[in-house]
Amino acid sequence: RPRVLSGIQPTADSFHFGNYLGALRQWVDLQRDHAPFFFIADLHAITVEQDPKVLRERTLRAAAQLLAMGIDPERSSIFVQSQVPAHAQAAWVMQCLTGFGEARRMTQFKDKSAKGGEGAASVGLFTYPVLQAADILLYRPHYVPVGEDQRQHLELTRDLAQRFNSRYKKTFRLPEPYILKATAKIADLQNPEAKMSKSASSPAGIIEMLDQPSVSAKKIRSAVTDSGSEVRFDAEEKPGVSNLLTIYSALTATSVGDLEEEYAGRGYGDLKKDLADVVVEFVTPFRDRTLELLDDQAHLTQVLEQGRERAHEVAQATLDDVYRQVGFVAPA
Ligand code: ATP
Numbered sequence: 001r002p003r004v005l006s007g008i009q010p011t012a013d014s015f016h017f018g019n020y021l022g023a024l025r026q027w028v029d030l031q032r033d034h035a036p037f038f039f040i041a042d043l044h045a046i047t048v049e050q051d052p053k054v055l056r057e058r059t060l061r062a063a064a065q066l067l068a069m070g071i072d073p074e075r076s077s078i079f080v081q082s083q084v085p086a087h088a089q090a091a092w093v094m095q096c097l098t099g100f101g102e103a104r105r106m107t108q109f110k111d112k113s114a115k116g117g118e119g120a121a122s123v124g125l126f127t128y129p130v131l132q133a134a135d136i137l138l139y140r141p142h143y144v145p146v147g148e149d150q151r152q153h154l155e156l157t158r159d160l161a162q163r164f165n166s167r168y169k170k171t172f173r174l175p176e177p178y179i180l181k182a183t184a185k186i187a188d189l190q191n192p193e194a195k196m197s198k199s200a201s202s203p204a205g206i207i208e209m210l211d212q213p214s215v216s217a218k219k220i221r222s223a224v225t226d227s228g229s230e231v232r233f234d235a236e237e238k239p240g241v242s243n244l245l246t247i248y249s250a251l252t253a254t255s256v257g258d259l260e261e262e263y264a265g266r267g268y269g270d271l272k273k274d275l276a277d278v279v280v281e282f283v284t285p286f287r288d289r290t291l292e293l294l295d296d297q298a299h300l301t302q303v304l305e306q307g308r309e310r311a312h313e314v315a316q317a318t319l320d321d322v323y324r325q326v327g328f329v330a331p332a
Pocket residue numbers: 007008009010011017018019020021022023145146147148149150183184185186187195196197198199200
């Protein structure tokens with residue numbers, strides 16, 4: 001059976017619609033025919049400063065949200081990245097294979113360090129894509145379901161896999177990104193040129209899965225739309241309306257074309273009002289289920305422990321192989 005792996009950072013109290021439509025929904029679908037590993041990327045989270053208590057809480061909230069959206073721990077292994085030491089260990093080996101200039105070309109680092117300036121960014125933020133390559137390669141997956149912003153990191157991962165395989169012996173599989181075009185980049189509601197992001201979006205720009213449903217409805221109704229009044233998908237001319245159509249289409253399994261027809265001759269206001277209702281209907285049960293799961297920490301801990309055991313077994317076997325290839329002497 002083809003293998004699948006992906007991760008998400010516990011960098012906010014809630015996942016948002018970009019995370020869900022860009023990646024997490026595919027996680028749920030892919031469990032049917034694959035044996036996935038999904039992890040909560042706490043090592044990645046600390047590339048920017050985190051409050052320890054908050055990070056711990058968010059890690060458990062992330063696990064609860066994954067279960068609430070339909071990740072089944074019998075089919076999928078859900079684990080916390082820092083609990084599987086092979087990730088950090090393999091990352092060092094991958095760092096020694098990565099060119100400095102190659103790492104410099106990663107646009108996410110440029111984006112994320114732009115605000116405070118490169119000098120203020122951590123070295124961890126700089127080497128983040130290399131840790132990500134280690135995360136992925138350890139599990140030898142066929143597919144990595146992610147949003148568009150991760151495409152460049154997946155290319156680096158494949159380059160590093162290939163480099164390792166040719167320098168030593170064939171050890172890693174070259175993974176394919178699994179990116180659904182329609183929902184690969186959900187935009188910020190207030191700034192439709194930018195992607196919706198846990199750490200960069202303003203509160204009004206982001207629909208959080210765990211927001212009060214009435215708050216989410218209000219955000220949809222106040223989303224920035226474009227000049228003109230025609231409801232039409234046009235990513236260049238009408239990025240705001242197009243983003244709303246994308247979200248609407250994904251949540252209702254209606255094609256964008258059908259939505260354009262439905263709203264022909266009606267204004268943006270109607271579209272927003274109806275989408276707000278759709279969003280409320282979608283997030284209400286999700287939110288209830290997540291809060292329920294958060295009340296049973298023993299269950300969450302048990303799910304994460306089961307995931308950790310399975311992940312550790314696979315990752316450690318690959319790491320042992322990697323260490324041997326590199327020329328490290330195995331302990332007696
Ligand atoms: P941060 O701002 O802390 O980086 P994030 O919102 O980018 O948070 P991540 O945890 O980095 O979320 O990414 C989790 C997954 O969600 C990745 O697969 C990423 O590609 C996807 N993703 C994130 N934002 C979007 C978006 N706006 N549209 C589509 N997919 C997205």
